[in-house]
Amino acid sequence: MFSNTQPPQTAIVPGTLRRVHHIAFNVQDLQASRHFYGNILGLHELTGEEVPTTLRSLVASGKVSNFITPDSTVIDLFWEPELLPPDADPQRAFTRANHLAFDIAPELFDHAVEVLKQHQVNIDHGPVTRPTGRGLYFYDPDGFLIEIRCDPEE
Structure with missing residues (x-):
């Protein structure tokens, strides 16, 4: 049983996790998703030097696009053209x-x-x-x- 006063030694110390760093989505149609997140939701698409260095080669090859929210959370869209729809009914989890x-x-x-x-x-x-x-x-x-x-x- 967990104590309310001290986390168990196997737990990450509260406050250690600072914020959401990024959210990654696999997308079937990268252009449709770029339009959705950029033009409809109005998020800023990272370009050039704004792109994280670890993703620049994937962005350059057209396999990834990155967007950023006003609170600096990055949304990575990974192009997976063979991605099957999760379900014909989008209301199913x-x-x-x-x-x-x-x-x-x-x-x-x-x-x-x-x-x-x-x-x-x-x-x-x-x-x-x-x-x-x-x-x-x-x-x-x-x-x-x-x-x-x-x-x-x-």
Whole structure:
């Protein structure tokens, strides 16, 4: 049984893990995913010297694209052209990951929802309103569930 006062010696010391470093997705259509993450979600695509040195050869060969969120989390898109769809029904869970959530200012939430609808993004459900805020769940081009969410307006 774990003690609330001290972590067991086999655990990583709390506070050691600082932040999410990156999230990597395998994608079947790299151009469609680049368009989705860059042009629809508005994330900055890393180019030139911005690309991590460990990925530059893969980016140069067209096998990887990298995007960065405003809080500096990197999203790596690895092109896997032979990637089979996880399931014909995108509502069935197909990985251990549930979804990726992006935070947005409450005053920008409705506009973001409209942008997704204008681009005919496949929306799973929402917008939903909860005590923790509002959210909308939708799919990227490879069927991975994504959420945009905001804190409640004050």
